[in-house]
Amino acid sequence: MRIASVLLPDAGSVRVGRVVDDVVHVLDASDSVLDLLRAGTLLEAGADALSARAVPLDSVRLLAPLQPPTVRDFVTFEEHVEGMRQLAGVPDAWYAAPAFYFSNPYATLGPADDVPMPPGSAVLDFELEVAAVIGRGGRDLTPEQGTAAIAGFTIMNDWSARDLQAAEMQVGLGPAKGKDTATTLGPWLVTADEFTDLDLALEARVDGRVVGTDRLSNMAWTFGDLVAYASRGTEVRPGDVLGSGTCGHGGCLGELWGRGASHDELPPLRPGSVVSLSVEGIGTLTSRVVPGVAPTPIPPASRRGSKASLLSPSDSNDAFLPPERAHR
């Protein structure tokens, strides 16, 4: 079943709806998708929804299917890594375990939301991913338990400010500001029972032109593996989002730039650009880029020398430091 979060035109209230063809059956209760996941009653609510009032799908505004408590974004498509790192190659460590980073959950946007240019960025990119949404939390799960923990799937556009990302990743952290302004989820959550396998066709279009096509089965690990790895030594909780990572074969402009496409041929996204991501069995997520705000300035780094005199004179850890560092 297709579960959406909808803003109703009448009262401006947000409700959970079940999408069937071109109508949405709207639940009366004000519980959010996240509330239903936490209560373990999403499927039950979805079944009940069929007897709830139906409104035309095009009369409501679709919001992100949920506001996730956390967003983990993985990197599971070898072709994406290869394209993004043309000179460096795919590091051995990539094959050892499904690497991920935590992304900003406050950046979550829905299918009807325009995407502002991130402050200070001139090189915006999209990333075509599929996101798994956790239904049942757990700790130190096996891959089988990880698969069973997934409530459903949605499309994820992991908007990427490549210029900000390149700068911060020189420090070896993140990315953070490179991914901080927008992550679009939608158009709805399709419950896991709808899929017999996950060999789904993926397609990305920019301004109507196809730039990427891949299949979800090219992930190097299953979503169950990702959930297991995410929960190792910690927890996954209901509503957590786990992104597949960007698919290959043009799942973002960065991969194609890495393989030699020029910015003239394939320009970075700019205000007015329209990106459509389609995933077989889920739907299409279309977003428009709009102007953003200028960065609010912060001062440059204070260099250490200016404050050395503030150090305590009794540095009792000098035994561990080389002579030029001790007794400063």
Place this chain on the structure above:
Amino acid sequence: MRIASVLLPDAGSVRVGRVVDDVVHVLDASDSVLDLLRAGTLLEAGADALSARAVPLDSVRLLAPLQPPTVRDFVTFEEHVEGMRQLAGVPDAWYAAPAFYFSNPYATLGPADDVPMPPGSAVLDFELEVAAVIGRGGRDLTPEQGTAAIAGFTIMNDWSARDLQAAEMQVGLGPAKGKDTATTLGPWLVTADEFTDLDLALEARVDGRVVGTDRLSNMAWTFGDLVAYASRGTEVRPGDVLGSGTCGHGGCLGELWGRGASHDELPPLRPGSVVSLSVEGIGTLTSRVVPGVAPTPIPPASRRGSKASLLSPSDSNDAFLPPERAHR
């Protein structure tokens, strides 16, 4: 004022308390510190607490002062970066902006919690940091607004599995699993009004032996700058934690190993190790390392070749790909 989250011995209930010397005044209401921050009533509740019943501090179990919705960890001490990257040096990008990553909010532990060895790690380290806790949320804040947004400060031990971290950072993401099992906060939140400046003495001890001493004023940016940068193009929200990054001059073992201390001289933490972090004006956060669980295995990466036949035969983005990639 010192605001703590306490587990009461009688009913096992969790309450907000105000610590005054060796007693804690316990609020009757069940609102958490996070609830009070969101309501904007933390200072009011803290003032009211003085007329609430007092129990001996040593009769309660101190929990993490709050369960933060998000944890951003910065890297603002130049000496730490220099020590951790002996060969590589401090990258220019480090000086350009305060780099950070999002860490796992589910890893939050309190001052009474033992710290399990992360699954699969044999090289555990501590990191001595000070964390700012957001009181008032906002978007695109100035540094001045960022300073005003801070409700208070607590001590943060950013436990780091150096072996896991080194592996995943070769992929250029995170760290994630290297920091996933434990981040200790405590012993309480000291409200921002208690500090006339933040030139605070910092000290780290392992098994009673001083290994690190620095001053918080050696941060290259102020916490207000960090909040401003964090909110650029997005939001900070009440309860968000922003870590200063590890202080220099032995704020973690990794810095000292980077400067030449051997594992024989300064061994990685192991079950039984006791780490005490002291911050002037806040207090001391002492944690004991205990054994953890073995990693639940996940399968190795599926190599791409095995699935190439699943690709759609009509790759309409071939125009952007070099010939050897097109028409696969």
